[in-house]
Amino acid sequence: MRRMLIFIFIFVASLSGLLVLMAKTAVASPTATIMVNSAGDEPDATGGTGSCATAGGFCTLRAAIETAQMQPGLDVINFSGSFTINLGSALPVLSEAGLTIDGVGHTIRINGGGNNLNVFRINGEAIVLKNLRVYGSGIGYSNIWLQTNAVEVEITNNIIGDDNPGTGGCGNSNLSYGGIYISSGNVDAAKTTAWIYGNTIKCQVGVPGDGISIFGSQYVVVGADPLGNATAVQQNIIDVNNIGIAVTNNAQRNQIRNNQILNNVIGIQVNGSGRTSIWANIIEDNTNYGVELVGGTAVNYVGCNDFEEDDALARNYIRGNGSAGVYVTGVSSELKYISCNWIGTDNNGTSADPNNYGIHVTGDAPSTWIVNNLLSGNTLDGLRIQNSGGSNLVMDNIIGLDHTGMLSLPNGQHGIGIFDDAGNNVIGSTFSTATGNVISGNTNYGILISNSPATTLDLNKIGVAIDGVTPRGNGYDGLHVSSSMGTQIGTLDFPGTQIIAHNGENGIYLEDVQETMIVTNTLLLNNESHGLYVWQSQGNHFTPRKVQGNGSAGVRIAGNTSINNAVIPQEIYGNGGLPVELGADGLEPNDPGDADTGPNDLLNYPEVTETSGTIVTGTASINTFAISIYEITKDPTKPGGGGIFRGTKLVGGSGIWSIDLADYNLQNRPVAFVAQQGPLTTFLLTSSPLSPVTQLGYELFLPAIVKN
Numbered sequence: 268m269r270r271m272l273i274f275i276f277i278f279v280a281s282l283s284g285l286l287v288l289m290a291k292t293a294v295a296s297p298t299a300t301i302m303v304n305s306a307g308d309e310p311d312a313t314g315g316t317g318s319c320a321t322a323g324g325f326c327t328l329r330a331a332i333e334t335a336q337m338q339p340g341l342d343v344i345n346f347s348g349s350f351t352i353n354l355g356s357a358l359p360v361l362s363e364a365g366l367t368i369d370g371v372g373h374t375i376r377i378n379g380g381g382n383n384l385n386v387f388r389i390n391g392e393a394i395v396l397k398n399l400r401v402y403g404s405g406i407g408y409s410n411i412w413l414q415t416n417a418v419e420v421e422i423t424n425n426i427i428g429d430d431n432p433g434t435g436g437c438g439n440s441n442l443s444y445g446g447i448y449i450s451s452g453n454v455d456a457a458k459t460t461a462w463i464y465g466n467t468i469k470c471q472v473g474v475p476g477d478g479i480s481i482f483g484s485q486y487v488v489v490g491a492d493p494l495g496n497a498t499a500v501q502q503n504i505i506d507v508n509n510i511g512i513a514v515t516n517n518a519q520r521n522q523i524r525n526n527q528i529l530n531n532v533i534g535i536q537v538n539g540s541g542r543t544s545i546w547a548n549i550i551e552d553n554t555n556y557g558v559e560l561v562g563g564t565a566v567n568y569v570g571c572n573d574f575e576e577d578d579a580l581a582r583n584y585i586r587g588n589g590s591a592g593v594y595v596t597g598v599s600s601e602l603k604y605i606s607c608n609w610i611g612t613d614n615n616g617t618s619a620d621p622n623n624y625g626i627h628v629t630g631d632a633p634s635t636w637i638v639n640n641l642l643s644g645n646t647l648d649g650l651r652i653q654n655s656g657g658s659n660l661v662m663d664n665i666i667g668l669d670h671t672g673m674l675s676l677p678n679g680q681h682g683i684g685i686f687d688d689a690g691n692n693v694i695g696s697t698f699s700t701a702t703g704n705v706i707s708g709n710t711n712y713g714i715l716i717s718n719s720p721a722t723t724l725d726l727n728k729i730g731v732a733i734d735g736v737t738p739r740g741n742g743y744d745g746l747h748v749s750s751s752m753g754t755q756i757g758t759l760d761f762p763g764t765q766i767i768a769h770n771g772e773n774g775i776y777l778e779d780v781q782e783t784m785i786v787t788n789t790l791l792l793n794n795e796s797h798g799l800y801v802w803q804s805q806g807n808h809f810t811p812r813k814v815q816g817n818g819s820a821g822v823r824i825a826g827n828t829s830i831n832n833a834v835i836p837q838e839i840y841g842n843g844g845l846p847v848e849l850g851a852d853g854l855e856p857n858d859p860g861d862a863d864t865g866p867n868d869l870l871n872y873p874e875v876t877e878t879s880g881t882i883v884t885g886t887a888s889i890n891t892f893a894i895s896i897y898e899i900t901k902d903p904t905k906p907g908g909g910g911i912f913r914g915t916k917l918v919g920g921s922g923i924w925s926i927d928l929a930d931y932n933l934q935n936r937p938v939a940f941v942a943q944q945g946p947l948t949t950f951l952l953t954s955s956p957l958s959p960v961t962q963l964g965y966e967l968f969l970p971a972i973v974k975n
């Protein structure tokens with residue numbers, strides 16, 4: 268028994284010694300777990316023997332990395348407790364394929380101490396950093412740098428940039444100048460350069476101050492794991508940095524998805540790069556822009572993209588940013604595609620969480636497609652296009668209403684503002700019957716176009732809900748165009764309908780415009796003032812389909828320089844004033860010789876001098892080359908009057924005209940006439956108001972007043 272007790276004692280004593288030795292020295296095998304047991308920063312002293320031991324016999328993080336990279340196998344570095352590791356220099360470059368450093372179960376702080384170094388440098392394949400706190404890189408450096416040969420890297424569940432982040436605060440932020448910097452040269456589309464997910468990246472506020480910087484690299488995924496999972500577990504929180512995520516230097520084919528990006532100066536910046544997909548993020552409360560797109564070397568996507576076309580899954584929520592939710596600038600012919608985002612609202616799409624502008628396109632930036640977004644609740648315009656290079660398409664958006672398209676959620680100024688030579692834009696669609704915009708409920712104008720040529724607007728609902736019926740007027744004009752040439756409102760011979768209705772002032776207001784067309788699929792209904800008001804404008808052509816229910820005249824041409832405006836509505840009646848007024852309220856009587864001047868030269872309406880059977884003969888001003896014919900619903904010389912366009916007869920220009928109403932199936936129908944003075948080109952015709960009523964077989968109504 269005594270010998271046995273002595274044996275047991277010796278065995279226990281030996282085991283205790285072994286445990287003490289193991290506490291100081293972690294022995295690694297080809298697939299070993301190396302256990303860091305010290306907060307020190309001393310290097311390995313074993314010379315590559317496979318043991319992790321400093322001169323003092325402990326295993327530091329630095330020694331563990333050196334040990335792992337001197338032996339084959341997939342090594343995992345863990346920690347025996349919680350440590351704060353203060354580095355005197357950068358850690359060894361991580362280059363061993365498959366190396367994992369995992370602080371699971373403990374609080375592991377790795378502090379660069381502001382010593383102007385990259386804390387971790389990764390230059391190998393399938394390297395994993397997780398469950399660490401990494402900070403203190405110093406001026407001009409990043410806490411984690413993925414170098415040329417980095418590929419299939421995972422960075423997950425770390426706190427980067429702040430040793431102890433709290434709500435709204437920064438701990439060691441003054442020593443962290445870059446979070447993750449990626450300059451990998453990976454060009455293999457079969458390999459992902461990095462998956463970055465589940466991290467808090469916070470308080471990089473110096474220079475460069477980027478939470479994540481993708482510099483010229485490809486195939487980086489920010490916000491999803493290698494299996495494609497992108498839930499709350501994989502979400503990165505990127506908070507209180509200079510730029511939350513910066514994509515620069517012709518970086519290509521990168522995904523930014525499923526992140527919460529907030530309280531940065533700029534949320535995401537894509538500068539001179541392409542094929543970036545930004546989707547399923549919450550981008551909020553950044554001081555300046557939520558997303559900034561500068562130039563571009565290939566198409567960039569904000570929202571729906573090549574990877575995910577389901578609106579609800581691809582949608583970004585972009586809100587509460589101090590400047591534009593999305594800001595597009597810089598010369599580039601490449602497409603910028605902003606689609607299926609909710610910009611300016613809460614998660615439910617029913618309450619305002621305003622950006623300054625919803626989307627702002629400027630700086631000669633062309634070729635931006637803005638499709639199927641909710642742009643509501645913003646402080647200024649839902650969309651502003653300013654000094655843009657043109658070829659922008661705005662289609663299928665809801666602007667000024669909630670996500671249902673039924674309830675008002677106004678932008679603080681205009682639904683859309685187009686300014687400063689921002690020309691050649693399409694607002695709505697010219698190739699589909701179901702892809703116009705709903706632009707309603709906004710505080711000022713639905714659409715304001717100023718000093719910008721050649722905008723086409725079609726298939727929009729301006730002032731009504733998405734159902735096309737429910738009144739949701741904009742506060743001022745539905746469409747206001749000034750100092751612009753070549754605006755086209757509607758599309759000729761197009762099957763769809765454009766509605767401009769229920770707005771607080773005019774349906775359309777035109778000031779100092781030329782070569783503007785309103786064509787036959789546009790309806791001007793129930794606006795508080797005029798259906799169409801034209802001021803000091805020349806050489807325009809107006810043929811809207813319906814002008815009805817407006818509070819004042821259906822169409823008013825005003826201002827002495829308003830000349831050569833052709834007005835041929837398809838249906839015009841039931842307005843609060845006359846169907847067409849030149850100048851002041853009421854029908855301006857004809858004057859002998861038509862010598863007076865004013866809006867449309869106060870062109871005399873045609874006068875009927877004789878009727879015989881179905882033939883009507885009359886007089887008109889010299890150079891009246893055509894007479895338009897209206898079937899009358901109510902006396903056009905009185906408020907509410909007007910009729911339906913039935914055709915135009917060329918009459919030569921001599922001042923004498925004759926029309927057989929049987930040619931228009933208007934026998935025994937009340938009619939009125941409009942003079943069209945030429946030459947007969949689109950933008951040089953001048954129209955008169957509608958004449959008094961003529962009805963064959965009944966009393967002939969002639970003007971009661973003739974000016975001397």
